[in-house]
Amino acid sequence: MESTITQKQLEIQQREKRILAVSRPMLAEQGYHGLNMDRIAEKLQQSKGTIYNHFSCKEEIIIALAIETMEKRIDLFSRAAMFRGNSRERFQAIGFAAEIFVKLYPNHFSVEQIIRSTSIWDKTSEKRRSSVKLCEHRCIGIVVGVVLDAISQGDLELPKGFTPQDLVFGVWSHSSGAYSIIATNDSLEELGISEPFSVVRQNVNRQLDGFGWKPLSGDFDIDAVIKRVIKEVFADECR
Amino acid sequence: MESTITQKQLEIQQREKRILAVSRPMLAEQGYHGLNMDRIAEKLQQSKGTIYNHFSCKEEIIIALAIETMEKRIDLFSRAAMFRGNSRERFQAIGFAAEIFVKLYPNHFSVEQIIRSTSIWDKTSEKRRSSVKLCEHRCIGIVVGVVLDAISQGDLELPKGFTPQDLVFGVWSHSSGAYSIIATNDSLEELGISEPFSVVRQNVNRQLDGFGWKPLSGDFDIDAVIKRVIKEVFADECR
């Protein structure tokens, strides 16, 4: 009986995952108000009280969903950062990891927008809030690592007073802004953006070009690098 | 009696503004849940029903608040676009207008995040939704105009297949992403970002440099341009 975890404890652990599994599409399809505690309980054939044993409020479920995907992102990013190539190619790999992430979890950015709203954020637990921060820090840290490598390898020289963190903040806000818009804005076509992912990729690359991060995007075959990244790092994720 | 508008109609018009004026700080300080229809009615010494005569639901108030500030942004942007200087300087002026906008309405981006959430957006009226779109289109249109001027004046040449809209999408998502993070993320310091506005400015400039938009940011005195912009365009807004 004692494999360090009892039958009951296992059941409880699995239920936590089931709660999130049921909640995710509910939130994705119907938004904040569509995520309904009674309906979650009903779908799981458990009472509402039991759900509240796992999550002290609805907002805790939402932030837990965000944390799940942010952890997945750390995995994608760290694998990408290990891509064998020059610093700029490794950055490219991370950019591609971000694209995969968006395609795997198309509404992560909507979810993050929800939890970051004042009255929602305030209802979440300190514990999960710091989880979110930690995930973010680690993910940004991976990118900063590549930038630092670029500098030490002589591929990149930053302006005086401008830190690697500042650069990463730039690309981070750029891409998260773009993906948020893609996720929440239904009239991109009208704005004249037909291939948003390609546009983001090109814009970010130009941003790095602007800092003189070698090799510049005109000097290497980006598509070829992406093909290699797919084959060597994300074979599983790309069919 | 007939000055095309009766006393009563005037009173009703003014009340609409008062509703928004009371709601804005409520939403800013206490978020979505803190915006309370009963409390709005109480503060205005009117019944709830009267409030509902103006706005059919809470979400309509929120989107109306967003529209108010988006209209202000159009004003700031269009004035900036008229700045006398080369294309790159005019873009700089718009960037500075964006900074002023953020400082005037520090939580506009939080508000926009709220209205763009599925279950909130769905409750707003078609009328106001298209107002939002129109404001966005016009604002982006102003920036596109400057990019087009840059091209026709020979300051900028875009890569094949890359449109002015694509470039503007890049800087737009970049800056809105950054300002959203600034508005909702309390741990920027921890991430190593001490001067977020300056960092955004530099990152966006490098992005433009990446496209070869002349003059490059190293080849002209940005601070001097900003000083001129303050004096010639935004004297009122900057004290």
Next chain:
DNA sequence: CCCGATTATTGACGAAGCGTCAATAAAACA
């Protein structure tokens, strides 16, 4: 294997807040 102690589950209930609407008051008009 049994029985008290601990832990988990339940669902009826209270509270909060949104939005409605029939009744009432005010304004417009003739």
Next chain:
DNA sequence: TGTTTTATTGACGCTTCGTCAATAATCGGG
């Protein structure tokens, strides 16, 4: 001044969150 139209009111219904006392299941020691 009387009639019609328009505006205001606030009690009420409804939904949904989150609680908690009662009940059931599990655990652990003898």
